[in-house]
Amino acid sequence: MKKVVDVSLPIGPIHPCFKEPCRIKCETSGERVLTTEVELGYVKKGIEKIMIGRPWQETIFLAERVCGICSVVHNTVIVEALEEISGITVSRRAKILRIILNELDRIQSHLLANYSYCYTIEHETLAMYLLNLRETAMDSIEMMTGTRVMSAYIVPGGVREDLSDENAAKILEATYTLETELKRYVKMFETGPMIALRSKGIGVLSAEDALASGVVGPTARANGLPRDAREADPLYHELGWHMILRTESDNFARIMLRFQELFQSVNIIRNGLAALEPGKIRNGGEMKAGRVKHTVEAPRGDLTYDIEIDSAGQVVFVSIQTPSIPNIEVASHAMMKNLASVADVTSTFISADPCIACAER
Amino acid sequence: MNFIYEKNLEPMKLNTLNGVRQNEVASLLAKRLGISRQMMRKILIAKCDQMTLENLGPRYDAAELIAADDEIGAALSLPHLTTATGILSNESAAHYREMAEEKHAFISDIIKAILEEIS
Amino acid sequence: MTVLQKLKNAVRKRSIHVCYVNTGSCNGCDIEILACLAPKYDIEQYGIYVHNNPREADVILVTGGMSTQWLDKLPDLWDRVPEPKAVVTIGNCPISGCVFNRPGKLIDPPVSKYIPVTAAVPGCPPRPSEIISAILGAADILFKDYEIHQKEKKGGSHK
Numbered sequence: 001m002k003k004v005v006d007v008s009l010p011i012g013p014i015h016p017c018f019k020e021p022c023r024i025k026c027e028t029s030g031e032r033v034l035t036t037e038v039e040l041g042y043v044k045k046g047i048e049k050i051m052i053g054r055p056w057q058e059t060i061f062l063a064e065r066v067c068g069i070c071s072v073v074h075n076t077v078i079v080e081a082l083e084e085i086s087g088i089t090v091s092r093r094a095k096i097l098r099i100i101l102n103e104l105d106r107i108q109s110h111l112l113a114n115y116s117y118c119y120t121i122e123h124e125t126l127a128m129y130l131l132n133l134r135e136t137a138m139d140s141i142e143m144m145t146g147t148r149v150m151s152a153y154i155v156p157g158g159v160r161e162d163l164s165d166e167n168a169a170k171i172l173e174a175t176y177t178l179e180t181e182l183k184r185y186v187k188m189f190e191t192g193p194m195i196a197l198r199s200k201g202i203g204v205l206s207a208e209d210a211l212a213s214g215v216v217g218p219t220a221r222a223n224g225l226p227r228d229a230r231e232a233d234p235l236y237h238e239l240g241w242h243m244i245l246r247t248e249s250d251n252f253a254r255i256m257l258r259f260q261e262l263f264q265s266v267n268i269i270r271n272g273l274a275a276l277e278p279g280k281i282r283n284g285g286e287m288k289a290g291r292v293k294h295t296v297e298a299p300r301g302d303l304t305y306d307i308e309i310d311s312a313g314q315v316v317f318v319s320i321q322t323p324s325i326p327n328i329e330v331a332s333h334a335m336m337k338n339l340a341s342v343a344d345v346t347s348t349f350i351s352a353d354p355c356i357a358c359a360e361r
Numbered sequence: 362m363n364f365i366y367e368k369n370l371e372p373m374k375l376n377t378l379n380g381v382r383q384n385e386v387a388s389l390l391a392k393r394l395g396i397s398r399q400m401m402r403k404i405l406i407a408k409c410d411q412m413t414l415e416n417l418g419p420r421y422d423a424a425e426l427i428a429a430d431d432e433i434g435a436a437l438s439l440p441h442l443t444t445a446t447g448i449l450s451n452e453s454a455a456h457y458r459e460m461a462e463e464k465h466a467f468i469s470d471i472i473k474a475i476l477e478e479i480s
Numbered sequence: 481m482t483v484l485q486k487l488k489n490a491v492r493k494r495s496i497h498v499c500y501v502n503t504g505s506c507n508g509c510d511i512e513i514l515a516c517l518a519p520k521y522d523i524e525q526y527g528i529y530v531h532n533n534p535r536e537a538d539v540i541l542v543t544g545g546m547s548t549q550w551l552d553k554l555p556d557l558w559d560r561v562p563e564p565k566a567v568v569t570i571g572n573c574p575i576s577g578c579v580f581n582r583p584g585k586l587i588d589p590p591v592s593k594y595i596p597v598t599a600a601v602p603g604c605p606p607r608p609s610e611i612i613s614a615i616l617g618a619a620d621i622l623f624k625d626y627e628i629h630q631k632e633k634k635g636g637s638h639k
Contacts, residue, residue: 013549013553014499014501014532014533014534014557015532016531016532016533019502019507019510019511019514020502020507020510021501021502021503037410037412038410038411038412039370039410039411040373040377040411040412040415041370041373041376041411041547041548041549042502042503042504042547042549042550043502043503043504043505043506043544043547044373044376044377044504044547044548044549044586045504045506045545045547045580045585045586045587046376046584046585046586046587047580048380048381049379049584049585049586050579050580050582050583050584050585052584053583054582058579061579062579065506065508065578065579065580065604066506067506067507068505068506068507068508068509068510068511068605069507069508069511071506071508112511112514128517128518128519131514131515131517131518131519132518132519132520134515134518135515135518135520138515148512148515148605148607149508149511149512149605150508150604150605211423212420212423212424212444212445213416213419213420213423214416214419214420214422214423306381317381318381319380319381319382321382321418321419325415325416325418325419326416326419326420328412328415328416329412329413329415329416329420332410332412333412333413355507357505357506357507359412359415360415361380372548373548373549376548376586
């Protein structure tokens with residue numbers, strides 16, 4: 001449908017603020033942005049269609065490549081779904097190693113999101129600090145798995161490699177670096193008067209819109225909605241997880257919530273490293289046919305895989321519900337409505353931590 | 362006509378609707394309104410933007426929750442048409458609800474009228 | 481070699497402007513390009529600046545395996561890049577489509593079908609250091625004595 005508007009301002013698909021290509025079409029009246037529409041299709045690969053009819057071993061690697069930023073969590077969800085179908089048990093050590101890797105992944109993803117936001121509001125100094133801090137987390141991931149991105153660390157029955165005591169000590173050291181540095185940066189962000197001008201009270205998401213669109217993850221928690229899939233996992237409670245909520249529901253709240261979650265993730269990693277007991281890291285089992293729906297908390301929200309496998313080990317049905325879909329949708333229809341200036345469009349969009357590759361698959 | 366910034370998005374919207382979850386929701390909506398899936402897809406492509414189509418699943422679930430304690434809304438699928446997809450404006454939804462509440466017409470006739478408005 | 485040419489060579493060597501275009505990758509390569517910006521790798525110390533604006537770019541970094549929206553837009557974007565210009569593809573997707581090149585796909589690799597590719601960095605994803613060395617290597621060959629090469633080419637075609 002072609003809409004006739006007063007002045008339509010396209011942003012993208014190549015734009016300095018976006019990590020990924022997408023197009024935001026803004027309907028403007030003067031400097032005020034009335035409505036926006038996100039145009040997609042730039043990274044649509046049809047992964048669900050490719051997965052169907054392939055053996056389950058291949059789908060693990062395909063699932064990892066749904067999204068490069070949060071590849072670890074895609075790996076975790078599909079492997080845990082396969083384990084649930086076949087009734088394979090995982091040892092406690094492997095479970096804790098999975099949690100440590102997932103939290104490291106969450107740290108780098110949240111830091112990248114906050115980097116993008118600071119870059120978008122043109123606070124480049126803070127942005128570069130955060131991007132440099134992210135390398136600490138990436139180094140820890142590399143130490144644990146062997147690669148920076150796409151590690152395929154989690155395999156059915158456990159994890160691929162054990163964590164040596166030396167590396168555990170190095171990761172523990174990295175968490176202290178992360179915490180001390182982060183404290184400085186959070187203070188910079190929290191007290192910066194210019195940052196407050198660009199963030200506070202901008203991109204407010206109303207409670208009705210949040211409920212109607214099924215928003216998840218940090219975007220929902222910054223709105224006061226307690227939605228976190230980690231709540232259902234007793235091991236996370238044991239390692240010191242608790243729900244973090246904020247109620248301002250503007251750009252500032254979403255970024256600050258991510259900062260708060262970073263401290264929590266650092267804590268969970270530390271507790272996880274302390275709780276590591278020597279033991280087996282990989283169990284065996286036999287793949288069975290069946291269908292299961294499994295949800296895990298990704299850095300951006302609930303990630304659900306609905307997967308069915310037949311007796312020959314082929315995937316017959318798969319549906320991936322990624323957290324970015326509702327988050328981008330609510331950003332385009334509710335947050336970016338009636339904004340005071342065009343410059344707020346990109347910053348509001350980035351504050352929802354959009355991942356186009358996740359949303360389109 | 363060649364647009365510089367505008368492109369025909371229909372093929373890409375169809376790609377989106379071919380997704381597993383989106384296809385399921387399109388079928389469910391079609392069943393609710395008593396029309397063919399193809400017709401429902403046509404309406405969705407014409408009225409919704411790409412991001413809404415991607416997000417059909419969670420939005421449909423939210424609408425189901427609203428419809429659970431709203432008898433008239435559920436019968437006319439009003440939450441599904443307004444909050445879930447935005448096909449129908451809130452004013453027309455209120456109008457149809459009033460019609461149903463005051464029993465000016467049968468439910469089936471109102472659904473017909475809704476279909477006429479949205480297609 | 482004229483003084484002007486020497487000056488041009490010296491300037492071009494320390495001022496390579498980069499624009500990255502994601503044509504349907506999974507983000508993995510894009511965040512590795514972003515990681516190059518971090519002070520740890522510090523891409524700017526080599527005189528490479530990431531601007532993400534095709535109109536002022538020298539080197540285009542292409543990631544991903546050509547999704548439907550890009551089929552007409554990527555050649556269009558390539559036309560808008562001022563000379564001298566080069567394309568460096570990052571990752572396996574622009575070369576072969578990687579894991580996505582299967583029945584049911586919506587992508588159409590390789591990228592070299594649509595625009596001329598100078599260099600390719602394989603890997604899923606390649607490390608930031610590899611990306612930096614690829615950009616530097618390609619830029620050195622392409623931009624050094626660019627005007628002289630152009631003249632030679634023109635002269636050759638007339639004869």
